[in-house]
Amino acid sequence: MGKLMLASTFGLVSHRLERIEPDLKGKTVTFITTASKKDSAGFFNRMARWKLRALGLNVREIDVAVASYHDIKTTIASSDMIYVTGGNTFYLLQSLRYSSADAIITQAVQEGKTYIGESAGAVVAGPNIEYINRMDSEDPAPYLEDYTGLGLVDFSIVPHIAGPALGESAADIMRHSDGTRRMIPIRDDQAILVNGPNVELIER
Template sequence: MTAPWWRAHGLDVRIIDLTGPRARVARLLRGCDLVYVCGGNSFHLMRCLRDAGAVPLIRGLVSSGVPYVGESAGAVVAAPDIDYIAPMDVRHEPATTLRAPLMRETPTPGLALTRLHVVPHVGGRLLGAAADDILRMHAGESGYAPLRNDEALLIEDGRMRRLTTGSLAARLL
């Protein structure tokens, strides 16, 4: 859904089907100047990234200076572990078995691109209550970054800046 926006801003957008052949996923990722990972269910997204062999490729791209942009679940999976997002996202297997919940003991490593745990949708109408629950569960702990729908974190050279669009519509979603 965001591809037209990126294209309108002059970017050559490649949509990568993570369920496609691993060699194709790898070839398309290796040619990227920016990696954008969209939202959805964080557990499903991370499982698809692992199954596609994209995790080491994305880590390598980022370590070589390629920017990573994560929206919602895309921001969540940048954390070292994604278990913290369980109050917001149901822990399910990929689409073929969406009705089978993951066992609690199942490891939930993320991409580990940052030490932060982004908590998206703070104050939002749809997922704001779940975001509040996560923040209460981790109150007093460092490393949790609450974000409204109109905010983003920019991490560059070890420094972090919070950016905002000021969009009232985005804040209310």
């Protein structure tokens, strides 16, 4: 595993990014907005962009559902970090796969780029996203047949535990977990930091 920050709501824990990226000023982050195109996550995306800029980062926004392979590859290659927003996880994975952004991101993280995932962006980093159908609709992704995630980590994030909007869905996921996969539930004020073999649950 490389360097990752997996959060429910990035804006609440953004200052913790410096735990794995201590020198942020002047660095560039590819900001992938795709998941939010099929979900009402606009406020959280605006907050995330503002928080990233407040940390001194340059933000390059891209939607992998419509961007060319060349633009995706060159944008990520010229950035220090990758940020994947919240929204609909199934639409996100479908778009990542059909654009080949999944392979580009996986290689970039293996080569040392930091991955930041918020909600759907955190879920898709794991081995498989099928479990999130108790929170997200599969309807926006009619061509997605394989629910295999990016595999950046060997566990599955359950975001928004005890949250005001999606807390019941998150609890439902945990109730129906059959123990075949490692599930880590996180509240909106929590995140998982991964730095190589070290995995840490942090709070605001």
